[in-house]
Structure formats: C-alpha cells, structure tokens
Amino acid sequence: MKIFFSKYYTVKTPGHVFRADKFRAVIDLLLREGVINKKDITAPAAPSAADLKLAHSQAWVRKNLEFRFTPKDSALAEIKITRAVALAHLMNAGGTLAAAGAALRDGAGVNCGGGSHHAFRGHGGGFCLLNDIAVAVKKLLKEKRVKRAMVIDLDAHQGNGTASILRGDRRVFTFSMHGSEIYPPEKEKSSLDIGLRPGTGDAAYLAALRSELHRAMDRFRPDFAVYVAGADIYRGDALGGLKLTMGGIKKRDAFVFGECRLRGIPVALTLSGGYAVKFSDTVRIHANTVKAAMSSFRNPRRPSAAPAA
Numbered sequence: 168m169k170i171f172f173s174k175y176y177t178v179k180t181p182g183h184v185f186r187a188d189k190f191r192a193v194i195d196l197l198l199r200e201g202v203i204n205k206k207d208i209t210a211p212a213a214p215s216a217a218d219l220k221l222a223h224s225q226a227w228v229r230k231n232l233e234f235r236f237t238p239k240d241s242a243l244a245e246i247k248i249t250r251a252v253a254l255a256h257l258m259n260a261g262g263t264l265a266a267a268g269a270a271l272r273d274g275a276g277v278n279c280g281g282g283s284h285h286a287f288r289g290h291g292g293g294f295c296l297l298n299d300i301a302v303a304v305k306k307l308l309k310e311k312r313v314k315r316a317m318v319i320d321l322d323a324h325q326g327n328g329t330a331s332i333l334r335g336d337r338r339v340f341t342f343s344m345h346g347s348e349i350y351p352p353e354k355e356k357s358s359l360d361i362g363l364r365p366g367t368g369d370a371a372y373l374a375a376l377r378s379e380l381h382r383a384m385d386r387f388r389p390d391f392a393v394y395v396a397g398a399d400i401y402r403g404d405a406l407g408g409l410k411l412t413m414g415g416i417k418k419r420d421a422f423v424f425g426e427c428r429l430r431g432i433p434v435a436l437t438l439s440g441g442y443a444v445k446f447s448d449t450v451r452i453h454a455n456t457v458k459a460a461m462s463s464f465r466n467p468r469r470p471s472a473a474p475a476a
C-alpha cells in the first residue's frame with residue numbers, strides 16, 4: 168500500500184496549535200517501528216488548477232497558485248499564510264488526490280496529511296486553505312472512475328467546508344460525526360450530521376458510529392470513500408472536547424476500514440486534525456490509523472468482487 172508524503176508538508180508554525188511537523192513525525196515513527204520502509208513513501212505532485220477548480224472558485228484557486236493572499240484570507244483561515252504554508256496546503260491536496268488514485272488500484276491509499284475539511288469553495292477556514300477531500304472526490308466523479316462517493320469525517324470538528332462544497336451533489340454522501348459545542352460555531356448541513364455532547368467517551372461514540380455509519384453505507388452504497396481520521400477526538404486533545412481513549416480510537420479505525428473492506432469499497436485515508444497536549448500522543452494516534460489501514464487492506468478484495476452489501 169502506498170503512503171503519500173511530501174517534504175513540503177512540513178512548515179514551521181511557531182506557537183500555533185496546528186503543528187504541521189506532526190505528519191513528518193508520523194512518517195518517522197512508522198519507519199522507526201518497521202511498519203513502512205522508505206520505498207513505500209511517494210511524494211505527490213501538486214494538483215493542477217483544473218483539479219482545484221472542481222471544488223474551488225477561480226479567484227481562490229488563483230490566490231493559492233499565485234500566492235496572493237490578503238490579511239483577511241489569513242484571518243479567515245486562522246493561520247498566517249506564508250508562501251511555505253500555501254505550498255504545504257497545495258501539496259497536501261496533491262497527496263489526497265494521489266491517495267484516492269492509489270485506493271482505486273490497491274483498495275486503500277494513505278495521505279500522511281490532508282483532511283482540510285474547513286476549507287470552503289472561495290475561502291479558507293480553521294487552519295485549512297484547500298479542501299483536498301472535495302477536490303479528490305470531484306475529480307474521481309468527473310473522470311467517471313467512481314459513481315457514488317462517501318466522505319466519512321470522524322475528526323472532532325464538523326466537516327463544514329466539505330459539506331458546503333459537496334452539498335447538492337447527489338453522487339456524494341457527507342457523513343460527519345463531531346463535537347456539537349466546538350468549532351465551527353455555525354455548522355453546515357452534511358448528508359448526515361451526528362453531533363456529540365462534550366465529554367462523549369468510547370462506548371457512546373463507538374455505538375453511534377457503528378449503527379449510523381453501517382446504516383448510511385447500506386442506504387447510500389458508495390463505491391469509494393474518503394476517511395477523514397482526525398486524532399482530535401482523543402481525551403488528551405486541547406481542542407476536541409471529547410474523551411476517547413487511544414484504544415477507543417483504534418476501534419474506530421478498525422470499524423471504518425472493516426466496513427469498507429467488507430463492502431469492497433476503496434478508501435483514501437487523510438489524517439486531518441490532532442492537537443493533543445502531548446505532541447507524541449497525536450503522532451501515535453495518526454500512526455495507529457495508518458497501521459489500521461495497512462493491516463485491513465493487506466489482502467484487499469477487488470471492489471468488483473464485492474458482495475452487494
């Protein structure tokens with residue numbers, strides 16, 4: 168299974184709660200533990216303007232490609248948009264596109280980054296500039312490589328940008344399970360939103376996920392999925408407000424990949440948020456998710472051989 172990562176993902180954001188160096192740290196941990204080796208890692212190409220315009224306005228695409236941001240753009244994204252920051256976001260979108268392509272070939276593809284679900288069609292938001300999820304989904308649909316795509320967004324925050332961009336496209340189902348009391352203050356409407364009370368722990372979280380995702384997949388029958396696997400549902404997270412243990416998050420990941428595998432649905436993994444007070448906890452949780460993807464799809468079923476779920 169391929170894992171996509173670019174050296175351009177790493178950008179210094181001193182003092183900012185979003186540490187872009189976490190993705191490099193995940194790669195290093197996986198290498199150190201022998202889960203992956205260097206030949207598994209592929210650097211993605213930057214997405215084209217045409218790809219980005221599938222999900223974004225022409226004006227926003229131009230700003231991103233020409234690095235012409237205003238102070239208001241930075242304020243909306245809640246991150247100072249330097250050239251390096253913009254390049255990181257661009258390459259992250261390339262990584263998710265590449266992971267989506269790999270998923271169709273191999274059953275699963277991993278972007279060791281991505282999941283910028285707060286980026287809207289014409290502006291950034293919540294540390295996100297380009298919605299890599301929507302770009303990848305729109306591209307596979309346009310190329311008729313998939314017919315029905317599901318976004319499984321289990322980051323602690325609602326996938327508001329994704330919901331906004333993809334709303335009205337009947338070929339896409341956006342599933343978002345998130346804390347109801349945290350950012351974004353005004354939620355968008357996903358195909359299915361499950362708002363969780365602050366302090367929700369393993370048992371209640373997993374029960375809701377198992378019943379709701381199972382049912383949504385039964386009804387929608389996607390032939391492709393993007394998994395937005397935020398680590399910020401962890402009880403040690405500074406922003407998420409939920410109380411899942413690392414073991415609970417492992418069960419979350421096993422369930423998602425298990426459902427996809429059982430139904431023969433190729434899945435592209437994006438890592439998204441994660442702001443644990445202890446940096447190494449965020450890195451460990453993301454690495455666990457990559458491991459779950461790898462073990463679940465070591466012997467993938469070919470999508471065409473899948474039973475009608």
Ligand SMILES: [Zn+2]
Nearest residue numbers: 322323324440
């Ligand atoms: Zn988040």
